[in-house]
Amino acid sequence: xxxxxxxxxxxxxxxxxxxxxxxxxxxxxxxxxxxxxxxxxxxxxxxxxxxxxxxxxxxxxxxxxxxxxxxxxxxxxxxxxxxxxxxxxxxxxxxx
Amino acid sequence: xxxxxxxxxxxxxxxxxxxxxxxxxxxxxxxxxxxxxxxxxxxxxxxxxxxxxxxxxxxxxxxxxxxxxxxxxxxxxxxxxxxxxxxxxxxxxxxxxxxxxxxxxxxxxxxxxxxxxxxxxxxxxxxxxxxxxxxxxxxxxxxxxxxxxxxxxxxxxxxxxxxxxxxxxxxxxxxxxxxxxxxxxxxxxxxxxxxxxxxxxxxxxxxxxxxxxxxxxxxxxxxxxxxxxxxxxxxxxxxxxxxxxxxxxxxxxxxxxxxxxxxxxxxxxxxxxxxxxxxxxxxxxxxxxxxxxxxxxxxxxxxxxxxxxxxxxxxxxxxxxxxxxxxxxxxxxxxxxxxxxxxxxxxxxxxxxxxxxxxxxxxxxxxxxxxxxxxxxxxxxxxxxxxxxxxxxxxxxxxxxxxxxxxxxxxxxxxxxxxxxxxxxxxxxxxxxxxxxxxxxxxxxxxxxxxxxxxxxxxxxxxxxxxxxxxxxxxxxxxxxxxxxxxxxxxxxxxxxxxxxxxxx
Numbered sequence: 001x002x003x004x005x006x007x008x009x010x011x012x013x014x015x016x017x018x019x020x021x022x023x024x025x026x027x028x029x030x031x032x033x034x035x036x037x038x039x040x041x042x043x044x045x046x047x048x049x050x051x052x053x054x055x056x057x058x059x060x061x062x063x064x065x066x067x068x069x070x071x072x073x074x075x076x077x078x079x080x081x082x083x084x085x086x087x088x089x090x091x092x093x094x095x096x
Numbered sequence: 097x098x099x100x101x102x103x104x105x106x107x108x109x110x111x112x113x114x115x116x117x118x119x120x121x122x123x124x125x126x127x128x129x130x131x132x133x134x135x136x137x138x139x140x141x142x143x144x145x146x147x148x149x150x151x152x153x154x155x156x157x158x159x160x161x162x163x164x165x166x167x168x169x170x171x172x173x174x175x176x177x178x179x180x181x182x183x184x185x186x187x188x189x190x191x192x193x194x195x196x197x198x199x200x201x202x203x204x205x206x207x208x209x210x211x212x213x214x215x216x217x218x219x220x221x222x223x224x225x226x227x228x229x230x231x232x233x234x235x236x237x238x239x240x241x242x243x244x245x246x247x248x249x250x251x252x253x254x255x256x257x258x259x260x261x262x263x264x265x266x267x268x269x270x271x272x273x274x275x276x277x278x279x280x281x282x283x284x285x286x287x288x289x290x291x292x293x294x295x296x297x298x299x300x301x302x303x304x305x306x307x308x309x310x311x312x313x314x315x316x317x318x319x320x321x322x323x324x325x326x327x328x329x330x331x332x333x334x335x336x337x338x339x340x341x342x343x344x345x346x347x348x349x350x351x352x353x354x355x356x357x358x359x360x361x362x363x364x365x366x367x368x369x370x371x372x373x374x375x376x377x378x379x380x381x382x383x384x385x386x387x388x389x390x391x392x393x394x395x396x397x398x399x400x401x402x403x404x405x406x407x408x409x410x411x412x413x414x415x416x417x418x419x420x421x422x423x424x425x426x427x428x429x430x431x432x433x434x435x436x437x438x439x440x441x442x443x444x445x446x447x448x449x450x451x452x453x454x455x456x457x458x459x460x461x462x463x464x465x466x467x468x469x470x471x472x473x474x475x476x477x478x479x480x481x482x483x484x485x486x487x488x489x490x491x492x493x494x495x496x497x498x499x500x501x502x503x504x505x506x507x508x509x510x511x512x513x514x515x516x517x518x519x520x521x522x523x524x525x526x527x528x529x530x531x532x533x534x535x536x537x538x539x540x541x542x543x544x545x546x547x548x549x550x551x552x553x554x555x556x557x558x559x560x561x562x563x564x565x566x567x568x569x570x571x572x573x574x575x576x577x578x579x580x581x582x583x584x585x586x587x588x589x590x591x592x593x594x595x596x597x598x599x600x601x
Contacts, residue, residue, distance in 0.1 A: 014213030023208070046214045050221030058214040059196050059242070077208030084207035 007031070007039035007089070008068035014061040015047050019078050023062035026079035034091050064088070106317040109230075109266045112150025113143070115336030119320040120311060125292050128315075129257055129267040133281040134296035139307065139328050140270040142178075143296065144232035145171065146333040147268045149180040152190050157229035160222045160265075162194040164238035178333045192222040198242060206244060212252040216259060223263055231265045236285045237272040246283060257289050280312070291315035297323065301478045307447075309336055325484055327447035335451055337488050353464070353499055356390030359569035360528075360543070363558070365551040368526060371497040372549070373490055375520050377504045378530030382541055383560070384503040385409070386567055387530070388468045389418050391501045392425075396433045400463035405453060406438045407472035408505075414438065421566050435460050446477040446485045454492055462498060469503040470520070490523045525549040533559070533579050535586075542579050543569060 011027055013020035024043060031039045046053040046061060056065065064075040066089055075088040086092065108122030117123045124130045124147075134140045148159030163171060171193075172182045185191035196215060223231065236253065240246050260267050269289055271281035276297050293312040298305060308323035326336040352367035355374075361367040368374055378384050388404070395402040406414050414436065418425045428434035437456055439449070457465060470489075474482050493500040504520065521527060527546040532539050544557040556572035557579050575592055578585050 012214060014211070014217055017213075019209060019211070026208075046217045050217050053214045054194070054218050054221070057195055057197075057199060058218075059212055060210040060215070061213040062210060063214065072202070074202060074204045075207050076204060077206050077210045080208040082207075084205055088203075088205040088207065 005038065005069055007035055007066065009039055009041045010056075010065045010067060011041065011043045012046055012053060012056070012058045012061055012063045012065070013043060015045060020045075020062060022078045022080065023064075026082070026085070027064065030079070030082060030085055030089075034086060034089075106315075108317065110155070111147055112154045113146055113334050113336065114332065115324070115326065115338045116309065116334070118338040119309070119324050119336060120314070121318050121320065124266055124268070125314055125317055126266050127261065127264050128292060129260060129269055129290045130292040130294055130314075131269050131271055131281065131285065131290035132294045132296060133271045133273050135273050135276060135298060138273075138296040138298040139326075139334060140296060141166065141171070141174075141234050142328055142333055144234040144268050144270050145175050145180065145182075146178070148191060148230050148232050149175070149178070149182075149333070151230045152185055153180075155229075158190040158192075158226040159230040159232065160192045160194060160219065160226065160228045162196060162219055162222075162231065162233040164196045164198075164233070164242070165235055167197045168193040168195050177330055179331055180333075189226050192226045192228070194218050194222050196239070198238075209248075211248065212239075212256070216252070216256055219256065220259065220263070223265060228265055231260060231267045233267065233269040235270040235272060236289070237282050240283050250283070250285075253285070253289055301480075304476070304478055304481075305445075306478060306481055325447050325481065327445060327451065329448070329451065335447075337447055337450060337484070349497065354394045355387075356392070356394030357387070357567055357569070359558075360387075360567075363543070363545045363554045363556075363569070364526065364548050365553045368499050369550065370499060371494065372499055372525035373493060373523065374499065374501045374526040374528065375504060375524040376501060376528045376530065377506060379506050379508065379532055382530045382532055383543075383562055383567060384505070384530060385414070385417060385468055386421055386562060387528070388466045388501060388503060389421055389423050389425075390566055391464065391466055392428075392434060393423050395464040396428050396431075398463075399433070401432070401460060402428075402434050403456060403460050403462035403465040404434065404436045405456075405465075405467045406436060407441050407467070408469055409438070411436060411438045420564065422564065435462070441472050441476045444476075446473060446481055449473060449476075450485055450488060453489065457492070457496060464499050464501075465493060465496075466501040467503070469505050471504045486520050487523065490520070521547075529580065531557075531579055533573065533576070533584050535576065535584070542573055544580075 011023060013023060027041065031041060044052055046058060060076040062078055064079065066073045073088050075085055079085050107126040108124065109126040110117050110123040132140055132143050148161055151157035151159050175182055182191055240249050243249055271285045273281055276299050280293060292314045295310045295312055297308045307326050309326050310323045311319040324336055324338060326334055328334055349370040351370040353370055354367050355361050376384050376387050392402045392404060415425045425434060425436060429436065477485060526548050529544050529546050531542045533542045541560050542557045543560050545553040558569050558572050560567055560569045573579060575587055575589060576584050577587060
């Protein structure tokens with residue numbers, strides 16, 4: 001995977017609730033397993049940065065934004081449905 | 097059900113929406129959420145925006161607008177026509193948007209459980225940022241359409257409601273309805289968001305649109321019941337016409353004013369009362385406009401301002417006719433003693449006409465006013481709407497404590513009541529009938545005072561003629577009966593004597 005195809009991911013959460021922690025864990029796992037390190041991930045707590053949530057028009061949390069590569073896409077939820085997350089990231093589900 | 101900590105009554109927050117606070121007996125319950133439900137096109141968004149705009153303009157209370165439907169840019173543009181400069185208020189920190197409108201073209205995938213925590217955080221942030229006292233949320237149905245899990249949305253809206261209550265803001269939430277008369281709102285939102293429900297309607301009746309507002313419930317406090325008509329004006333937004341909420345507190349005056357015709361004054365027992373409503377009813381061309389002109393001229397000869405609303409004739413026609421009777425309306429206007437407002441009834445809805453009449457009276461402050469004819473306005477309204485209009489107009493004019501003369505055209509040439517009459521007659525103080533009388537192949541005219549509240553009046557039906565000096569009232573019709581029913585019949589002198597004897601002891 002080349003540097004241009006590096007994934008830029010932003011995860012919006014509301015405070016450190018169990019659901020937020022679950023989303024962070026799920027995302028880390030998927031990124032490690034399917035993106036083999038080619039990603040940059042930022043976690044944004046909307047309670048601390050409501051202005052950023054306003055700019056991005058975030059309603060639901062957790063919300064994962066795939067900023068790069070295009071197309072821009074949003075995945076909402078605690079990311080426990082791995083197949084849907086992979087679909088959103090344009091990755092084929094790997095049979096494990 | 098949560099317990100009330102104290103026994104303090106629910107305070108009201110004046111919305112500033114004209115007329116609404118009257119029917120809401122002060123305004124919306126303060127610190128609470130009110131659901132405003134209506135079908136598509138029932139002016140929900142205008143209500144939500146106006147609630148904030150009036151707060152900013154009148155009370156210096158900042159507001160937050162949460163939009164789930166239209167993007168802020170559209171709302172800013174649409175509300176500019178109401179003279180609400182939202183962009184300016186945003187710059188001044190008095191208005192903040194929370195933009196939750198759908199983003200076209202954006203793909204959103206649901207992969208697991210989520211909540212609307214970010215939305216709540218954004219709303220709270222916006223409220224703190226501008227120190228908002230008022231919040232409008234438009235509309236709840238659109239939130240449901242953005243997410244598949246409606247029970248989650250319901251739970252989150254309940255959480256939002258509790259959070260807003262904790263912040264002490266007064267909230268308007270709008271919601272869609274599918275029918276004008278049926279369930280309060282889609283998705284059963286009223287069940288969980290609001291103790292207070294206002295319904296906006298936009299009913300199609302006899303091919304005419306009629307907007308009404310009804311306060312369905314205010315928990316723990318009072319309000320007027322039933323539907324009240326309202327209109328949306330381009331420069332001031334929603335204006336509610338409070339009808340029966342208008343207090344009947346006018347005084348009664350014994351002072352008499354001249355009708356402009358000394359014979360008619362005599363028929364009325366010495367002229368009209370200063371604060372009375374006079375209805376002049378008659379078929380077309382039988383002298384109603386002339387009577388109006390004489391009424392106006394009497395005012396002007398005293399140096400008192402008079403306001404005339406003409407719905408049947410153009411300015412030119414009216415002025416020409418008045419000249420024919422010896423009155424120069426143009427000169428009266430130049431002297432500032434007369435203002436003539438001519439309007440074609442079809443140019444506006446009835447509510448708009450009513451508001452125009454009120455604002456003209458407020459601006460010109462006349463000592464007398466006349467409407468020629470009220471019945472022309474029947475054409476633009478439903479029967480029910482017209483009745484409400486008449487009552488509202490009459491009570492407004494009464495409050496001014498000035499005499500108001502209204503003319504009504506009867507449908508039939510020879511007599512019979514008009515719709516205007518049947519709505520109007522119980523609230524007018526004086527009713528004058530002008531009638532055509534067919535006599536020996538000739539059309540003649542008769543006048544009678546049917547009612548003169550608080551005074552004696554003549555009971556005769558008198559003949560009158562019209563010439564270039566105006567109206568001349570002559571002798572009573574003696575040997576003729578059935579004029580008012582439109583079927584005049586002669587009776588011979590002999591029979592009259594016989595009938596006369598019947599009533600002697």
